Amino acid sequence: MKNNSLKEIAKVLSEAESVLLFPHLNTDGDAAGSCAALCRALRIMGKDAWILLEDDIPANLLFLDKGYSTADKDKIKEPDICMCIDCGDTGRFPERAEKFLSGKTTICVDHHMTTEYFCDLNFVDSEEAATGQIIFDLLKEMDVMPDAEIGEAIFAAITTDTGDFQYSNTQKKSHLIAAELYDWGVDFNKVSVEIYENVRMEKIMLKNKAMETLRIIGKGRGALLCVSLEMLRATGASMDESEGLAQDLRAISGVEYSAVLKEYEPDVIKVSLRAKREGNVSEIASRLGGGGHLKAAGCTIRASLAEAERMVERELEAAIEELGKNEAKRNI
Amino acid sequence: MKNNSLKEIAKVLSEAESVLLFPHLNTDGDAAGSCAALCRALRIMGKDAWILLEDDIPANLLFLDKGYSTADKDKIKEPDICMCIDCGDTGRFPERAEKFLSGKTTICVDHHMTTEYFCDLNFVDSEEAATGQIIFDLLKEMDVMPDAEIGEAIFAAITTDTGDFQYSNTQKKSHLIAAELYDWGVDFNKVSVEIYENVRMEKIMLKNKAMETLRIIGKGRGALLCVSLEMLRATGASMDESEGLAQDLRAISGVEYSAVLKEYEPDVIKVSLRAKREGNVSEIASRLGGGGHLKAAGCTIRASLAEAERMVERELEAAIEELGKNEAKRNI
Numbered sequence: 001m002k003n004n005s006l007k008e009i010a011k012v013l014s015e016a017e018s019v020l021l022f023p024h025l026n027t028d029g030d031a032a033g034s035c036a037a038l039c040r041a042l043r044i045m046g047k048d049a050w051i052l053l054e055d056d057i058p059a060n061l062l063f064l065d066k067g068y069s070t071a072d073k074d075k076i077k078e079p080d081i082c083m084c085i086d087c088g089d090t091g092r093f094p095e096r097a098e099k100f101l102s103g104k105t106t107i108c109v110d111h112h113m114t115t116e117y118f119c120d121l122n123f124v125d126s127e128e129a130a131t132g133q134i135i136f137d138l139l140k141e142m143d144v145m146p147d148a149e150i151g152e153a154i155f156a157a158i159t160t161d162t163g164d165f166q167y168s169n170t171q172k173k174s175h176l177i178a179a180e181l182y183d184w185g186v187d188f189n190k191v192s193v194e195i196y197e198n199v200r201m202e203k204i205m206l207k208n209k210a211m212e213t214l215r216i217i218g219k220g221r222g223a224l225l226c227v228s229l230e231m232l233r234a235t236g237a238s239m240d241e242s243e244g245l246a247q248d249l250r251a252i253s254g255v256e257y258s259a260v261l262k263e264y265e266p267d268v269i270k271v272s273l274r275a276k277r278e279g280n281v282s283e284i285a286s287r288l289g290g291g292g293h294l295k296a297a298g299c300t301i302r303a304s305l306a307e308a309e310r311m312v313e314r315e316l317e318a319a320i321e322e323l324g325k326n327e328a329k330r331n332i
Numbered sequence: 333m334k335n336n337s338l339k340e341i342a343k344v345l346s347e348a349e350s351v352l353l354f355p356h357l358n359t360d361g362d363a364a365g366s367c368a369a370l371c372r373a374l375r376i377m378g379k380d381a382w383i384l385l386e387d388d389i390p391a392n393l394l395f396l397d398k399g400y401s402t403a404d405k406d407k408i409k410e411p412d413i414c415m416c417i418d419c420g421d422t423g424r425f426p427e428r429a430e431k432f433l434s435g436k437t438t439i440c441v442d443h444h445m446t447t448e449y450f451c452d453l454n455f456v457d458s459e460e461a462a463t464g465q466i467i468f469d470l471l472k473e474m475d476v477m478p479d480a481e482i483g484e485a486i487f488a489a490i491t492t493d494t495g496d497f498q499y500s501n502t503q504k505k506s507h508l509i510a511a512e513l514y515d516w517g518v519d520f521n522k523v524s525v526e527i528y529e530n531v532r533m534e535k536i537m538l539k540n541k542a543m544e545t546l547r548i549i550g551k552g553r554g555a556l557l558c559v560s561l562e563m564l565r566a567t568g569a570s571m572d573e574s575e576g577l578a579q580d581l582r583a584i585s586g587v588e589y590s591a592v593l594k595e596y597e598p599d600v601i602k603v604s605l606r607a608k609r610e611g612n613v614s615e616i617a618s619r620l621g622g623g624g625h626l627k628a629a630g631c632t633i634r635a636s637l638a639e640a641e642r643m644v645e646r647e648l649e650a651a652i653e654e655l656g657k658n659e660a661k662r663n664i
Contacts, residue, residue: 059585159497159498164496164498165491165496165510166520166528167521167524168520168521170520170521171514172511175507175510176508178497178507179504182504182507183504188498188502189500189502192498193608193609196498196583197583197584197608198583198585199583199584200585201548201584201585208544211540212540214536251530252531252533252536253391253530253531253532276525276529277525
């Protein structure tokens with residue numbers, strides 16, 4: 001499959017009167033920022049533009065929505081364009097799929113590798129660190145003067161998807177875009193405070209409770225902990241709020257593998273796996289019926305939390321032993 | 333006082349045979365990265381160059397020291413140049429002050445506002461987000477081809493001092509430098525893993541213990557907690573490892589003021605104060621005999637931990653009430 005050019009997509013957008021934007025479920029900073037930036041640009045151009053949602057925007061991203069979002073499918077009855085952003089199949093917006101496909105023209109802009117070219121126009125580039133970077137390029141092809149608000153949304157998209165310019169997906173381009181946004185009058189620190197200094201007390205209490213179950217295994221090279229339904233009840237937090245724990249465990253000195261077991265329902269345990277330098281959690285995840293990347297993967301285990309913990313621990317111990325053997329070989 | 337040009341400083345360095353570099357006590361990423369980058373560059377140029385230390389490099393910055401550091405004052409007996417980096421008075425390197433002043437030429441390169449021009453050559457610019465940015469500029473004036481290792485040290489300096497490009501001191505220039513470092517072959521993610529994924533288990537246990545004392549005050553707009561000597565004993569952590577807690581508390585949704593009280597000795601309580609958006613902790617700190625910036629300040633209270641906590645709580649409550657009054661006024 002081949003990408004359309006951003007020039008073509010900009011032209012189609014410029015000729016439309018109404019545009020409906022579709023971020024994925026569980027909107028993150030990249031999806032929300034990309035949609036907000038594009039929606040504002042389209043409105044400046046005089047279009048009837050809206051972001052259509054089927055779930056809530058996380059509290060720390062609400063600042064991006066300056067009246068752009070709606071849950072009302074009839075906000076635009078017969079949209080000229082339906083455009084999905086940061087996602088590439090209707091399974092990522094199931095309740096809105098029918099509405100999406102009713103667009104006279106459909107467009108997909110995304111940076112996920114798994115995305116299929118299912119729209120009339122598609123631009124998918126998995127080299128891009130964030131969909132926000134593609135939107136930045138698209139804005140340049142559009143007849144619109146970008147402003148601080150658009151810049152703040154683009155910055156939110158890029159900084160969240162690159163882990164504040166620390167993840168390995170970060171590109172030279174990510175920094176060059178951030179640098180250019182300074183010329184648009186962006187208040188970066190304001191964006192950063194909104195995104196990162198808006199942590200619910202319930203999340204902090206959940207994290208504290210979960211950390212009490214932290215166990216170090218494999219001679220200090222593995223770390224795992226559990227988040228139970230009971231912890232959610234006790235703290236009032238939601239399971240989403242356990243996000244980031246696997247990353248925190250991997251950050252422990254000497255730890256090569258980390259696992260966080262999340263009890264979504266009794267006997268439905270989702271496992272987040274992380275590796276630091278040498279490890280490969282994609283293999284572990286696939287042995288447990290899941291999948292993912294080398295350094296970040298996951299799976300779902302249908303067993304009790306205690307049983308799932310034993311299974312994961314066994315896999316981590318085996319992987320750590322393997323790691324030790326490989327290191328010994330290299331030292332011969 | 334007037335800065336010398338980086339060209340002048342580069343010329344003096346190029347004419348020297350031996351150079352001793354002086355980072356400040358409690359070396360941070362900016363000091364360690366700046367020194368490592370410059371030391372390597374000087375060695376590539378054939379100089380006898382060393383970083384002279386009087387305390388340990390933190391574990392997560394050790395990767396920057398590829399044989400550059402020494403605690404031996406006689407490593408260079410009569411240095412042509414002694415150069416202090418990321419600090420601007422001998423009080424920041426008290427045990428090495430005499431050695432520093434023995435340099436045939438002394439140079440100061442720094443970005444702190446309080447720095448005095450006390451050397452033969454000085455370059456101080458408080459607009460710069462990190463001293464690493466000044467070293468980057470200095471390298472351009474020097475007759476040396478920068479490589480990945482130098483780039484990694486510069487990146488370590490900039491990313492730590494800008495809070496991963498999130499603090500308000502971050503500049504367009506910070507991003508432009510990071511972008512240019514890509515051309516030097518830097519492995520950014522490797523640097524990031526070294527710096528941030530090297531957290532001692534003791535630190536994590538200390539944080540968990542301290543979080544148990546977290547109290548929310550002032551109708552949710554204030555947060556404070558204590559780190560006691562007893563917690564250090566129980567966890568084996570050092571007081572340095574409580575760093576970052578005031579920032580974590582400020583990040584709680586709704587919290588405008590945060591305070592962390594650290595019992596360094598019985599009846600010697602150091603207090604870290606933070607404000608989020610509207611607050612001014614510099615005023616609070618000065619009422620308690622300390623000082624600092626608008627959003628980050630501190631003081632030392634000579635009282636028991638419990639008494640200090642009552643004093644700080646009173647000040648926070650008063651500041652929060654003041655904040656409420658100002659908001660009410662604005663809404664009239």
